[in-house]
Amino acid sequence: MSTLFSPFLGGFVFLILCSDASTSPSVPVPLVALLSIKASLLDPFSSLSSWSFPRNQSFSFSSSSAPPPWCSWSGVSCAGGEVAGIDLSLRNLSGDPFPPELSLLSPSLTHLNLSTNSFSGPILNSSPLFHLRGLRSLDLSCNYFNSSLPFRVSSLRGLQILTLYSNSFSGNIPASLAGLPLLEHLNLGGSFFDGVIPGEELSSLSRLRYLNLAGNLLTGPIPPELGRIALLDHLEIGYNSYEGGLPREIWQLQNLVYLDISSAHLSGGIVPEIGNLTKIEYLFLFKNRLVGAIPSEISRLARLKVLDLSDNNLSGGIPPGISTLANITIISLMNNELAGEIPPGIGDISSLEALLLWNNSLTGVLPPKLGAGGKLQRLDVSSNSLSGPIPPDLCSGNRLVRLILFSNKFESEIPSALARCPPLWRIRMEHNRLAGSIPVGFGHLRNLTFFDLSNNNITGELPPDLGTAPRLQFLNISGNPLRSMLPSTIWTAPALEIFSASSCKLQGKIPRFASGCRNLYKLELSQNNLNGTIPTDIINCQKLLTVKMNQNSLTGPIPPELAALPSITDVDLSFNFLTGVIPPAFDNCTTLENLNISFNRLNGPVPASGEILRTLHPSSFAGNPSLCGSTVARPCAPAEADAPPPQSLASIGPAAIWIGATAVTAGLLVLIAGIRWSRAVARLGPGQWKLTAFQRLAFSGDDVAEAIESTAQIIGIGSSGTVYRAEMPGGDVIAIKKLLRSSKQRKTEFFTTLPEVELLGAARHRNILRLLGYVSNRDSTMLLYEYMPGGSLEELLHGGGGGGKNKISPDWETRYRIAVGVAEGISYMHHDCSPAIVHRDLKPSNILLDEDMEARVADFGVSKEAKASVSRIAGSWGYMAPEYAYAVRVDERSDVYSYGVVLMEIVSGRRAVVGGEMSVVDWVRKELGKGGGVAGVLAGGAAVGCRAVRDEMVMVLTVAMLCTSERPGDRPSMRDVVTMMRAARVGRKEVGEDPAAAAAAKIGEKI
Structure with a gap:
């Protein structure tokens, strides 16, 4: 960006130096330097608006008058009228922070703080930064500077504080740091420095009190020379991969107040x-x-x-x-x-x-x-x-x-x-x-979210006040001999997600669900003495995934409402006294993975019109001698096939039914036992979960499996699986994606993509969701990711409800940063990974956000279908490139198309499919074809009134149009997309509205 202004400013400085002092007062050098710095920066929030100079103000400032105007500018501090400090931290600035005119502030500038912004790129040895010979403090932390740390940093010999924390520097830590004899504070943590710690050079820094090298890629032994830095009171060098143990010299640092060498492979x-x-x-x-x-x-x-x-x-x-x-x-x-x-x-x-x-x-x-x-x-x-x-x-x-x-x-x-x-x-x-009972009062604890008392010797009633606990999400009382009834208020806890009360010797009926249970997704009541019918108002529990009511004394029919739950995946009603037919809706329940209704009194045909029930093992229906159909290998008589059987079996009598059932299934019980044993072996026990980690993890596969069964919280349900938020032992919070396993095909598909998954595990990019590893056994596979607390781009743009109402953030800066981050992440996977990894299902719900609203692209490669399958297409409607219709090979250009659709959503605030039928791509082209320009396309918001923002949005929309070209060959590569997206921001300097440029132009006119 500075290239747009350097020629002008260079001439400007030349005029200053050559101006005739007798005819015109000279322009103050600090004014030139500061306005040049401003002109080289992109300031989305106008935080440097005070950096301006009135057109008619004189350049003459006598020593007896008030301080020069720049001394009151935001972030500027002065000493004797000279600029002594610049603090531009936390302003979301980008651009070139080191224009040539920066060196004009030497030697008066002693403190420079550019931390927590969006500066990027390398710092060259020729940078004007290294001309600031008076610098005592330099803070560039929390930016995106990359490449190696220049050896010319040693030219800043007066430096006392050097903070470069959280950037992307790489290469060795330069030995030239030894040329900073006054250095007291050195922070190089959170980058990608590799090699060994230069112990001899660092030990020569006799004034050093603070040293942070943590979170890099450092190797080798910890140098014993560090023990010679006698004044050191803060040593932080963990999160690296050292060899060997702690040198005894470390324990000689008697001034140490803070020592952190964690996660460092120490032995x-x-x-x-x-x-x-x-x-x-x-x-x-x-x-x-x-x-x-x-x-x-x-x-x-x-x-x-x-x-x-x-x-x-x-x-x-x-x-x-x-x-x-x-x-x-x-x-x-x-x-x-x-x-x-x-x-x-x-x-x-x-x-x-x-x-x-x-x-x-x-x-x-x-x-x-x-x-x-x-x-x-x-x-x-x-x-x-x-x-x-x-x-x-x-x-x-x-x-x-x-x-x-x-x-x-x-x-x-x-x-x-x-x-x-x-x-x-x-x-x-x-x-x-x-032992004893559960004390009354826990339901009144307003912060209580997780309460697990399972597998103890607790007796008595469950306190009714638990139904009023405002934040209780998890309640497990299984494995206690309560010998009581469930309180009628238990489902009214508004946040309850998991309720487990298996093996509690519970009595009475299951309480009605009424309008409660709106967040309940796991209900376990197995192995009790519950009687009565299953309440039909279970339909109110719209988020239910798992229902376990097996081994009770429940009667009546299976309510069709259970099969109508939109996300139901696992139902076990076995070993009860249920009667009637199997609700046909189960056979069309596409989310269903497991259904066990064995050993009841069900009759009639097993529904076979769909694809669900016929894939279940016959043992799921065993112990129901009156069931018929191909699934249970018992042909249906014409009357059974054409009409439902009677709802009452009173004419036969319960005793006769069970005597007959015993005769028919005497041998079947042995068979079922064998089947269950073999299926248990196939699933593997909890101790046989295999964890494949792509980095060092402080938990096991069993920990992951236990979290899914007990403590994990569902945060998303998609076509390929369910995503949980889980806290591991030790406090690490991760996201777990449990892949659907309703058929052998899905398992085959996962292992087909396994090499690609492992490639993703090895990938390291700030805009790719980090795959920590995966856990698997013969029956299940779970992918482990870093947890993103900021939600998804889908939620940011359209809200969590999916209702189509425009929820887009008015902050264009955030949207632009997300768009660039996504482009950089995909470009990395396309161009910097070998072989290239193609996403195949890029959409806003697969773009996650961290706490700073930085984008992470998720589900890379996992959506890939098996090569043998041509009937099912990876991708989502509205984001799929036109070539999907031809069933041709999908490659990187298909991702480019999907990215273009996402850009259109970001710019317009519209969903990928407008009005339920028209794609946003067609909608944008239609709007532009009306002749009214882009006014009808750009999303509203206060920022759109700014011409600079509006022009940027138009340029991004232009990139989106290129990406969504119908012919794959007409689309740019993602590397080109990144270049164009960055150029869209550079364009802001060309619109003539930058205050710094305007101020500089006015000064030039006066000269």
Whole structure:
């Protein structure tokens, strides 16, 4: 962008230098430099609007008058009238931040902060940046600068602070950093630096106090020379892939306050010299391969506030001296091999906020005074062998948020005080030996979302107040001998998604669903003593996926409403006393994967008009001797085939029916048992899930499977599977896509695309949703992705309801950034991966957004159909290129077409299909053909009134038109698309509305 103005500004500077001071006051150099900087930047929010100079104002500023006007400009600070600091952070700026005129600010400029913007590209050794010899502080963090870090950075010899965190720099860390003798703060974290740490060079920086190299691609051993940087108080070098262990010299850094070498492939042990770090407050060594015991010398770290040694292979006991650390707030030793008892003195630490000890081999009891200090917020001691009571004072300060105690041997009752703990939002006490009843009051906890008490010895009634819990999403009481009835209010909990009460010896009828259960998607009531009919108002539970009511005493017909649920996938009603016919709607229920109605009193033909029921195994219908049809290998008599059987079997009598059924199925029971056994083997047990990871993960395949069955939350349902949000042990939040497995064909299709999936796992691009790995067994496959909290582009453009109402954001800057990000991601997969990966189903719902509204393209390659299949086409209506109609080979140009459709949605705010029948491509061409220009195409919003924004939208629409050319050969490549999209933004400088350009022009006219 600076190239548009550099010739003018170069001449402008020449005129300044050559102007006759006797006839005209000279133009101040700071004014030239600052306006040149502004002219080279793209400022979407006009944050530099104050950087302007009135046309008629004099250039003469006497030393006795007020400070020069630029000293009051936003982000500019002065000293003696000279520009001393520029802070342009957090302004969403892009363009060239280092125009030639920047060097005019030397040597007065001492502080330059350009952090958290959208600057990109390489920084060359010839950059004017390196002429700023007076710089003491340089912050370029949180941008997109790439290529290697120039060796000429050493020319900034006065630099004290250098912060380049979170960019895309690559190559080795330059040894020339040793040429910055005054450097005190160096942050190179969050990029792609590789090679080894230049220990000798860094150790020469005798004033260095802060060093951050975390989150790069560094390898080799940690250099012992780092131990010679005596003043260092902050060392953060984790999230790399080192070799070997921690050099003993590290423990000589007695001024360290903060040490983080987490997730760094460290091996070996923690040595007693750790006790030398007497000033340390934060110590992070988690996610490594450390072994051995925790040294008792850790008790010497009197200032320690946070200790995290989790996810290692540490053994032995927890040192008793840890109880003497009076300032500690977080103790995290989870996922190790620790044994023995928890030191009782830990309960006396009044500052303790979090105690995380899960997945060890700890025994004994929890410290009786734990929580009495009033600051405890998180307690996780799950997956140990702890016993005894739950301490009564865990929430004495009303701060407890998470209470995770599952898979232990805790006894006695649930403390009633927990039901009066307002902050609690997650309670997991499953798989213990808890007794007594569930205290009343949990339903009044306004933050409670997850409540699991399964597999204990709890008895009595389920408190009715649970039906009023405003945020309760997950409730599992399975495996407790409640021996009671379900309260009539249980379905009224407005946020309830999963309810599991299997094997509870429940009695009575299933409560009516009425208008509740609107978010319920999993209902488990199996292995109880429930009687009566299945309520027909189950149709109100429109999100239901799973219904398990097997092994009860339910009677009456199977309600057709159950088959009418739009997303139902898994139904088990086996081993009841259900009568009547199988609702024909089940055979047209395309979402259905499993249906088990065996061992009931059903009669009549098994529906066979559709494709669903005939694919089920005959064992799904066993134990119903009056069923007929090809599925159960019993021909239907003409009367049975033409008319439904009687709804009542009273003339035969229940006893006679079951005597006959026993005679007919005596041998069948043995067969069914064999079938079930073989199917169980085919599915594999939970311990046989295979995890294929594309990066280091702190959880197993079993953890993923358990999350799907218990804690995961559905966030999307698509044609290829269901997507869950799941929190893994240790706190990682991921997205899990469980692929549909309703037929062998889908499984074949997945393994056909498996090499492509693995290619995607190896891909690394900021705009491609990161595939962490996949979990599979013989029956299921689940893809693991990073979780995107910002939702999808579909939701941003059109809202979550899918009702067609225009929901587009008025912020063109956000839309443009998303569009460019998508283009760059697809271009990477097309042109930088070998072989190229084609998406085949690009659409807004497959474009996800992070918390900063940066785009990630999802479902790359997973939509590919098996090569042998020509009857089913990958892609979505409205986004498919015309060549799909010819069943020809689909390649990268088909993705280009889909991208063009997405661009049209972004620009127009219309859906891909307008009015239910016309594609947005045809609609745009029709509107443009009316002769009224683009006015009827561009989405509304305040920004459209700005000519610069309007011109950009037109240019992006032009790119969309090229992408949606009917002939594939007429479409540009995605690499060309990226170039054109970037050029659309460059065009903003040509419209003559940039305030900096206008100000510069006015100054030129005066000269």
